[in-house]
Amino acid sequence: MNTRNPFQPVDETARELALDLITQARFAALAVVHPDNGLPSISRIALATDSAGWPLTLISDLAEHSRALEANPACALLIGEPADKGDPLTHPRLTLHCTARPIPRATEEHTALRASYLSQRPKAGLYIDFADFRFVRFEIVDGLLNGGFGKAWKMTREDLCPPSNQRTT
Numbered sequence: 001m002n003t004r005n006p007f008q009p010v011d012e013t014a015r016e017l018a019l020d021l022i023t024q025a026r027f028a029a030l031a032v033v034h035p036d037n038g039l040p041s042i043s044r045i046a047l048a049t050d051s052a053g054w055p056l057t058l059i060s061d062l063a064e065h066s067r068a069l070e071a072n073p074a075c076a077l078l079i080g081e082p083a084d085k086g087d088p089l090t091h092p093r094l095t096l097h098c099t100a101r102p103i104p105r106a107t108e109e110h111t112a113l114r115a116s117y118l119s120q121r122p123k124a125g126l127y128i129d130f131a132d133f134r135f136v137r138f139e140i141v142d143g144l145l146n147g148g149f150g151k152a153w154k155m156t157r158e159d160l161c162p163p164s165n166q167r168t169t
Contacts, residue, residue, distance in 0.1 A: 007154045014153045018145045018160055021094045023049055025079040026121075030057075032068035032075050041068060047079065048120040050113060053161060055079075055096065055138040058117060058124055062132050069136065073100040077138060090148040096160070098138035105134060 008014070025047045034041040043065045045057045055077060059066050069075060080093030103110050113135045118125055127133055140160050145153040153159075 006152050008152065010153050010155055010159050014145055014147070014155070015159055017092055017147060018094050018143065018153075018155060019053070021080050021092060021145075022055060022096075022160070023053065025055070027079075028055070028057075029078040030065055030075060031078070032065050033072050034064070035068050035071035041065065046121055046124065047077070048117050050137060051116060054140070055098070056113065056117065057136050057138070058121075058128060058133055059136055060130070060132045061134065069100040069102075074098075075100050075138070092145070092147045094146075095144040096138065097141045097143065099141060101137045101139055103135040103137060110135060 027044055028047045030043050030045045032041050032043070033039070041064065043063065045059060045065070048056050050056050075098050077096040077098060078093060079096070080091065082088035082091040103113060114128060117135070118128065140157050142157055143155040143160050145155055147153070
């Protein structure tokens, strides 16, 4: 049995890479547990960040992943896209283990998120006010950063969210 630890100690370079991936992500793969059969399910979602740097999306209540998140808010996000050239496995990517928190409409928080989201994703203006759409914030529990072959870090919530941006769950 191989007991070798593949993870490097987290340093500032790893923290910066992870935070850059979060803030630059335009979309993510969202993994949820399907409420009908308990199997994993994955969807592509648009992604932005709130003012504290937490990942955020706008999703329709009609989407299967919305129903899955209502049944079980535990989820994961995979962010980071390969460049046009090279082996996709050599490009950085970050898995975030999260708890999904829906933001109620008609609240000050929703209003603030609406303005911020539109500044990051202006094309969402076409549907942001549809009655079935709502914001979901992904509160990070921990993460796995893969910076390419031989570059892996197991990251804590604190590694992924600077202390000034910590949010209590």
